[in-house]
Amino acid sequence: MKRQTHFFQRYLPQIVIILCIIILLVMTLFPLVLLVFNSFKLYTDDPLQWPSDSNGNMFTTEGYALVWDYIKGNYVNSLVITFAVSIGTTLFGSMAGYAFAKYDFPFKNAIFIAILAFMMVPGLLTLISRYSLIVNIGLNDNIWGVILPQISASLPFATFLTRTFFQGLPKEMFEAARMDGISESKKFYSLVLPLSKPIIITLLVQTFVSQWNDYLWSRLVLQSEDLQTLPVVLVNLTDTLGPISYCIPFAGYVLSAIPLIIIFIFGNKKFIEGMTSGAFKM
Amino acid sequence: MRKDKTVEQHIKARRRKRYNYWAFLWILPVVVLMAIFSAYPLINSFILAFTDSSGSGYGNFVGFDNFIELFQDEVFWICIKNVLIFTVVGMICGNFMTILLAELLFNVKFKKTSAFLRVLFILPVLVPSVVVLLVWENIIFSSSGLVNQMFLAMGKEPIAWYYENPYNFIAIITTNFPWVGGTSFLIYLAGLQNINKSVFEAARLDGISGFRRVVKIDLPLIKGQLKYFLIMGVIGGLQNFDLQLIITGSGPGTSNGVNVPGYYIFQLAWSGEYDVRYGYASAIGVIIFLITIGFSIMNFRKNRKEVMQ
Incomplete structure (x- = not known):
């Protein structure tokens, strides 16, 4: 008997803590569980209803087939734009970060601070000007009108992050490479990039996730239906189908999560680093 | 006297070598992209805020109106x-x-x-x-x-x-x-x-x-x-x-x-x-x-x- 009270005294706080966490977890994941559940239902006006013969509802994968047919072009678009933005940002950002870390040149600090200062500029301030610029240079309704400004917007952070990393690489290694007469560009590709794999992957993941999530800018710039990105199409699809049967858009929502799920499965450590890297720039 | 000169030359040579002008090539993409798509819109936003622009062009300058x-x-x-x-x-x-x-x-x-x-x-x-x-x-x-x-x-x-x-x-x-x-x-x-x-x-x-x-x-x-x-x-x-x-x-x-x-x-x-x-x-x-x-x-x-x- 005494032993039992001892056991409870010892583990009761832990049980309470884990119970609280599980309650929070259920509340956090419940909407997503409902989403997946309803994407397999014919009628979804009642999200909690379990399909059966008596209520005339049933399980179906038809939603996925229909929505994939409808969104596949936009899915490819989204992937192309997202890859272009994340690769462009990472390549240009790490090139500049390398120069700022390892070279000396006139106005180096002034240029660096000027680049960093753009992290303080709210995107909302420049929204209209960026849009009219895109219209004026003829990139409206063109995927480059999304790609180039989005790269530009993520470059300050990319430059900052890679510079910090390159500064940590040993100087002696570069000296040795210089003495061996290896050219600058070769040094970058065969020495620096392989060594900086961790930071490069973190940066790739971070820009990939944020571009995959982008809605506003893609919606403004891309008007033709076949150029639009996935989030825009999903919003439009939801609006046009109305509250009749949501399994079609719901299936689309589930499909939109696949690229991030793949990244997460293959490298959840890198994924988490990419998502939290912003906190360490302070 | 001669020795001084060589030291001076040496310092000059080192200083010249310290600046690596290739670096500008490395930062060129960032500078160009940001000048067009970040800096220009920033300046333009402040100009627009003082105009009655209605979409195309700048319209009239209206001060703090x-x-x-x-x-x-x-x-x-x-x-x-x-x-x-x-x-x-x-x-x-x-x-x-x-x-x-x-x-x-x-x-x-x-x-x-x-x-x-x-x-x-x-x-x-x-x-x-x-x-x-x-x-x-x-x-x-x-x-x-x-x-x-x-x-x-x-x-x-x-x-x-x-x-x-x-x-x-x-x-x-x-x-x-x-x-x-x-x-x-x-x-x-x-x-x-x-x-x-x-x-x-x-x-x-x-x-x-x-x-x-x-x-x-x-x-x-x-x-x-x-x-x-x-x-x-x-x-x-x-x-x-x-x-x-x-x-x-x-x-x-x-x-x-x-x-x-x-x-x-x-x-x-x-x-x-x-x-x-x-x-x-x-x-x-x-x-x-x-x-x-x-x-x-x-x-x-x-x-x-x-x-x-």
């Missing part, structure tokens, strides 16, 4: 009031719950359980943020959604959450409840894990535990993380209008019940609800920019004071 009109514009003040409420309430609730979760996870003694639970809380990030809003619109707050079903079960009337004043206000704030899914809690958790174990040991010996320890010891020691989320929350919150853009609009009809500056800019420039006014809309952007910068500088100065002491 846009700003004077803004201060007399009732809609603008409603927007400011709304965005302040959304930002402050959202930040308090969100950070409270996130710290709560971090504390709970931090105090789980079973390492593997804790690690497993952590991964599960990250899962919502895998769904695009727009889709999360659509899920809340169509599953949680829809006409026969989760919340209305609970209301029916309690014998209350169902509500059109996102489309009726003042419920849309409540719905916007509670969207994403309990606000912990994602990766923010990891940053707080990392902060807690960085605290030296001897601090907790000392607290335990002094008989400080539970809630008092959290307030007196944990919170002051994760001040860096708190400050980060404070700054990010204000900067992001003032600009945010995703919910308005995707679901609610400015509030039922022309009430502007849930309008925010970001959405007002969108309305003035693109939605067709008003005559197109790029100049006036840019002035709103400038005001938001000034508030953000003012806040950052205030925070920076406070930091410096703390460091000096």
Whole structure:
């Protein structure tokens, strides 16, 4: 008997803590569980209803087939734009970060601070000007009108992050490479990039996730239906189908999560680093 | 004499070698892209804010007229009031719950359980943020959604959450409840894990535990993380209008019940609800920019004071 009270005294706080966490977890994941559940239902006006013969509802994968047919072009678009933005940002950002870390040149600090200062500029301030610029240079309704400004917007952070990393690489290694007469560009590709794999992957993941999530800018710039990105199409699809049967858009929502799920499965450590890297720039 | 000269030449040669002009080639893409797509729009926004541009071209220079009109514009003040409420309430609730979760996870003694639970809380990030809003619109707050079903079960009337004043206000704030899914809690958790174990040991010996320890010891020691989320929350919150853009609009009809500056800019420039006014809309952007910068500088100065002491 005494032993039992001892056991409870010892583990009761832990049980309470884990119970609280599980309650929070259920509340956090419940909407997503409902989403997946309803994407397999014919009628979804009642999200909690379990399909059966008596209520005339049933399980179906038809939603996925229909929505994939409808969104596949936009899915490819989204992937192309997202890859272009994340690769462009990472390549240009790490090139500049390398120069700022390892070279000396006139106005180096002034240029660096000027680049960093753009992290303080709210995107909302420049929204209209960026849009009219895109219209004026003829990139409206063109995927480059999304790609180039989005790269530009993520470059300050990319430059900052890679510079910090390159500064940590040993100087002696570069000296040795210089003495061996290896050219600058070769040094970058065969020495620096392989060594900086961790930071490069973190940066790739971070820009990939944020571009995959982008809605506003893609919606403004891309008007033709076949150029639009996935989030825009999903919003439009939801609006046009109305509250009749949501399994079609719901299936689309589930499909939109696949690229991030793949990244997460293959490298959840890198994924988490990419998502939290912003906190360490302070 | 001759020796001096060689030293001088030597220094000169070294100085010349120190500058590597190839570096400009390395930073060229960044400089060109940012000059066109970041710097030019920034300058242009400030110019536009002083014109009556209505979409194409600059129109006429109107001095401070846009700003004077803004201060007399009732809609603008409603927007400011709304965005302040959304930002402050959202930040308090969100950070409270996130710290709560971090504390709970931090105090789980079973390492593997804790690690497993952590991964599960990250899962919502895998769904695009727009889709999360659509899920809340169509599953949680829809006409026969989760919340209305609970209301029916309690014998209350169902509500059109996102489309009726003042419920849309409540719905916007509670969207994403309990606000912990994602990766923010990891940053707080990392902060807690960085605290030296001897601090907790000392607290335990002094008989400080539970809630008092959290307030007196944990919170002051994760001040860096708190400050980060404070700054990010204000900067992001003032600009945010995703919910308005995707679901609610400015509030039922022309009430502007849930309008925010970001959405007002969108309305003035693109939605067709008003005559197109790029100049006036840019002035709103400038005001938001000034508030953000003012806040950052205030925070920076406070930091410096703390460091000096």
